[in-house]
Amino acid sequence: MGFILVQILTGLSSAASLFLVAAGLSLIFGVTRVVNFAHGSFYMLGAYIGLTLVAVFGDLFGRGHLAFWSALLCAALIVGAIGALVEIVILRRIYRSPELFQLVATFGVILVIQDLTLWGWGPQDLLGPRAPDLRGAIMIMGEPLPRYDLVLIAAGPVVLLLFWLLLNKTRFGILVRAATADREMVGALGVNQAWLFTGVFFLGSFLAGLGGALQLPKGGANLLMDFGVLAAAFVVVVVGGMGSIAGAFLAAVLIGQLQAFGVLFVPQSTLVMMFLVMAVVLVVRPFGLLGRPELVGQGRQMLDDPLRPTGWRFKILALVLVALLVAAPLWLGDYGLVLLIDILILALFATALHAIIGPGGLVSFGHAAYFGGGAYAAALLVKYAGTPMSLNLVLAPPAAALLALAIGWFCVRLSGVYFAMLTLAFAQIVWSVVFQWGTVTGGDDGLLGIWPAPWASDRVAYYWLVLACCTAGILALRHGLHSPFGYALRAGRDSPLRAEAIGIDVRRQQWVAFTLSGAFAGLAGGLYAYAKGSVFPNEMAIARSFDGIIMVFFGGVQQLSGPLAGAAALTWLKDLLFRLEMWRLLLGLAVIAVVLLFPQGLAGFLKARFGRFVGIRPELSS
Amino acid sequence: MTALLELAGVSAAYLKARILFDINLVVGEREVVALVGRNGAGKSTTIKAVMGIQVSRTGAVRFAGRDVSRLPAYMIARLGIGYVPEERRVFSDLTILENLEVGRQVARQGAPTWTPELLFEIFPNLAELRHRPAGQTSGGEQQMLAIARTLMGNPRLVLLDEPSEGLAPVIVEQMAAAVGKLKQEGLAVLLSEQNLRFAGSVADRAYVIESGHIRFEGPMRRLLDDAALRRAHLSV
Numbered sequence A: 001m002g003f004i005l006v007q008i009l010t011g012l013s014s015a016a017s018l019f020l021v022a023a024g025l026s027l028i029f030g031v032t033r034v035v036n037f038a039h040g041s042f043y044m045l046g047a048y049i050g051l052t053l054v055a056v057f058g059d060l061f062g063r064g065h066l067a068f069w070s071a072l073l074c075a076a077l078i079v080g081a082i083g084a085l086v087e088i089v090i091l092r093r094i095y096r097s098p099e100l101f102q103l104v105a106t107f108g109v110i111l112v113i114q115d116l117t118l119w120g121w122g123p124q125d126l127l128g129p130r131a132p133d134l135r136g137a138i139m140i141m142g143e144p145l146p147r148y149d150l151v152l153i154a155a156g157p158v159v160l161l162l163f164w165l166l167l168n169k170t171r172f173g174i175l176v177r178a179a180t181a182d183r184e185m186v187g188a189l190g191v192n193q194a195w196l197f198t199g200v201f202f203l204g205s206f207l208a209g210l211g212g213a214l215q216l217p218k219g220g221a222n223l224l225m226d227f228g229v230l231a232a233a234f235v236v237v238v239v240g241g242m243g244s245i246a247g248a249f250l251a252a253v254l255i256g257q258l259q260a261f262g263v264l265f266v267p268q269s270t271l272v273m274m275f276l277v278m279a280v281v282l283v284v285r286p287f288g289l290l291g292r293p294e295l296v297g298q299g300r301q302m303l304d305d306p307l308r309p310t311g312w313r314f315k316i317l318a319l320v321l322v323a324l325l326v327a328a329p330l331w332l333g334d335y336g337l338v339l340l341i342d343i344l345i346l347a348l349f350a351t352a353l354h355a356i357i358g359p360g361g362l363v364s365f366g367h368a369a370y371f372g373g374g375a376y377a378a379a380l381l382v383k384y385a386g387t388p389m390s391l392n393l394v395l396a397p398p399a400a401a402l403l404a405l406a407i408g409w410f411c412v413r414l415s416g417v418y419f420a421m422l423t424l425a426f427a428q429i430v431w432s433v434v435f436q437w438g439t440v441t442g443g444d445d446g447l448l449g450i451w452p453a454p455w456a457s458d459r460v461a462y463y464w465l466v467l468a469c470c471t472a473g474i475l476a477l478r479h480g481l482h483s484p485f486g487y488a489l490r491a492g493r494d495s496p497l498r499a500e501a502i503g504i505d506v507r508r509q510q511w512v513a514f515t516l517s518g519a520f521a522g523l524a525g526g527l528y529a530y531a532k533g534s535v536f537p538n539e540m541a542i543a544r545s546f547d548g549i550i551m552v553f554f555g556g557v558q559q560l561s562g563p564l565a566g567a568a569a570l571t572w573l574k575d576l577l578f579r580l581e582m583w584r585l586l587l588g589l590a591v592i593a594v595v596l597l598f599p600q601g602l603a604g605f606l607k608a609r610f611g612r613f614v615g616i617r618p619e620l621s622s
Numbered sequence B: 001m002t003a004l005l006e007l008a009g010v011s012a013a014y015l016k017a018r019i020l021f022d023i024n025l026v027v028g029e030r031e032v033v034a035l036v037g038r039n040g041a042g043k044s045t046t047i048k049a050v051m052g053i054q055v056s057r058t059g060a061v062r063f064a065g066r067d068v069s070r071l072p073a074y075m076i077a078r079l080g081i082g083y084v085p086e087e088r089r090v091f092s093d094l095t096i097l098e099n100l101e102v103g104r105q106v107a108r109q110g111a112p113t114w115t116p117e118l119l120f121e122i123f124p125n126l127a128e129l130r131h132r133p134a135g136q137t138s139g140g141e142q143q144m145l146a147i148a149r150t151l152m153g154n155p156r157l158v159l160l161d162e163p164s165e166g167l168a169p170v171i172v173e174q175m176a177a178a179v180g181k182l183k184q185e186g187l188a189v190l191l192s193e194q195n196l197r198f199a200g201s202v203a204d205r206a207y208v209i210e211s212g213h214i215r216f217e218g219p220m221r222r223l224l225d226d227a228a229l230r231r232a233h234l235s236v
Helices: A002-032 A039-061 A066-088 A102-121 A147-169 A171-188 A193-214 A225-240 A245-265 A268-282 A312-329 A334-357 A368-385 A390-413 A416-436 A459-482 A484-494 A496-501 A506-532 A541-556 A560-576 A583-597 A601-614 B043-051 B071-080 B096-103 B116-121 B124-128 B139-151 B168-182 B197-202 B220-226 B227-233
Strands: A137-140 A143-146 B003-014 B017-029 B030-034 B054-061 B079-083 B158-162 B190-192 B205-210 B211-219
Touching: A002 A137, A002 A143, A002 A171, A002 A193, A002 A225, A002 A245, A002 A560, A039 A066, A039 A102, A039 A193, A039 A225, A066 A193, A102 A225, A102 A583, A102 B116, A137 A147, A137 A583, A137 A601, A143 B168, A147 A171, A147 A245, A147 A583, A171 A193, A171 B071, A193 A225, A193 A541, A225 A245, A225 A268, A225 A312, A245 A268, A268 A390, A268 A416, A312 A334, A312 A459, A334 A459, A334 A506, A334 A541, A334 A560, A334 B096, A368 A390, A368 A416, A390 A416, A390 A506, A390 B096, A416 A541, A416 B124, A459 A484, A459 A506, A459 B079, A484 A496, A484 A506, A496 A506, A541 A560, A541 A583, A541 A601, A541 B168, A560 A583, A560 A601, B003 B043, B003 B190, B017 B043, B017 B054, B017 B190, B017 B211, B030 B043, B043 B054, B043 B071, B043 B079, B043 B158, B043 B190, B071 B079, B079 B139, B096 B116, B096 B139, B116 B124, B116 B139, B116 B197, B124 B139, B139 B168, B158 B227, B168 B197, B190 B197, B197 B220, B205 B227, B211 B220, B211 B227, B220 B227
Parallel strands: B030 B190, B030 B205, B079 B158, B158 B190
Antiparallel strands: A137 A143, B003 B017, B003 B054, B205 B211
16 A cells, blocks of 8 residues: 555655646647657756756755755756747747748757757766755555655645746736637737747746756756657657646656556556657547647638649759769768668658658658658568568568558547647557567567568669669659649648538548558658668668658658758758767757758748749749 | 828738829827728728738838838837727637737836726726626727737727727717826827728818728818718718
């Protein structure tokens, strides 16, 4: 009995930090519609800055209560200021870009903060300071509970109460709630949204920083905190309902309990359980526990231009490019070919993802599941059936498609951020299954020895095979989007109601598109497995999914050639910088620079600048 | 009469569809001007073009002698133009009082200063509902709230987009009385209307808009008296 009680209390204490981070994330999304990937980085910064400040304040003012708690508060305030700075310097310039484009910028911020933290505090995990007078444990019915947990247990409800007062009793809070519902109207009433957004970013980042600082005595600080908490915070926000602070609290408590008790029964799969809970909640309550349906019309502020058939000059340009690629082995060495193989495969992956994000209007945060699905399908066939490469490459796409078919059935019931989160949840579930089912998949060690058939074992031959498959795949996707199927898909994106009214089954259309997209991602995955000779769970991890999204938006989500440009630019950039010290910082800065300079993405910029030379009519400016 | 609001050669497009062509329009101080026309003629677009929201526009929009065509909507609102959208767009989770708070701006010279209590005198229905979420009120109450919320910004000019749309006749009468009250208080009003009776009962002057072009400009009386004109541009 005492054991269960202590376990519940432990769960409540771990819910506190999670709630703080999630509340900030939810607030920022609700008002600014920015999915802030960097939120986990603010949490991490809160921990590191808190660590330093506790030491500094301790030296200055003695190691009492005042020094300790004011250090944590100051750390949170500094993180809040950093968040506000990110908003003013970067995000404010790109609010008019296509929806979700801002997340590319926040991804750049993640990279920058990672390297700066490494540079400032070093790579080793740091132990947190103990809070004064809160060392040791108290006994509850014969079971020990760390004293500091009591502080954390209290922190959640206190912050919830303060938050409630702020949102309901202050002008700032009323404006925040109004802007969450209809920010354009708030602007038309004379409120300068820019400062409102900055304020929201300050507050949200402050909460993340506070969450990071408060957990110091329990968890310390390490460089993996950012992504670690981000996934959990997303789950909490979505389970609770986007924009609902009370929902975030409820969900944080739920996840906290799940983690506390999950550790007892299935020690290694708390992450799976978390995502499983999220999937179940979203299937039953599509907008989270306390959320409400996303407002139609608020999400998509900008309509894409209609797709135009490719002009003949552009076709010639594409032919020249393909011809150059075919001839590339003539002057490229082994290294160049390996890089080109990567670029081609990722271009196919990004194009498949773009089909569902751009024309489909559904942002998948979990497409690595199908990329990895194809890779694992090929590798498992090699391992257990000993089938030849050509057959495996043929079977990889349908295997990935099958996975996408099953997952898509759940996901296409949702849209917007909820769709994104559910795809992420399923991808994480698939990832954990692969990761933990070591006897079949090799787990963390992956599957090795996936080598191409003898006829393709030469680097150049395999390069040509990849080139042929990827070109065919990209052309097929392109063709599909210009077909009646593609028209119906875009109709469903631009106006679901009107599309339904003229007899298009929008959901089915999206489901089919999602499955097809998964199939092409699977082809890319299969090719990737043979290119590397091995498969690891990494091919399915969040990072791979995010890479795909970054490529799509980086290149320009409104252009069909966007994912090609994005994949090429990002892969090349990574390769270029990888050997340098602080390459993450440089890559992050480069990503942010591109985002600021080309708010329509690389391909969007190229089209606007050079489009007329290849027969693409410049659009009327709108 | 000095022009408070002036549109000179304004064209506007929604996405890529051009809706307005070379609109010239003037609203004087303390004047109530009606913009009448059929469904889809461009009434709402004209109003949105003044605020610069949802449409892209060319041409000049001047307010109190100042060119506002390059300003963001919130700056235009702060200069003293109050916008009441057609769809009302009240914040449904916020109470009536909170909605009013969102609209509040500092007192402005040359314009009456409003408080919730003063507004409840014009819209008595709202007084009893002040703590109720706006989403739980009727269409007529929401329309009143939308106007009251805009008045909290102490505007000199109010843009009313289709104020009588979808309202019961008795509410339409209250609306007309409210517009009369605003004029009394010294405000200028530009309203778009399909309901010619309503427009006729409140407006001094009228513009008839058809397919994005101004077809008539003159005293309201003349439009009401000229059946041929109405038949040409307004009858369905």
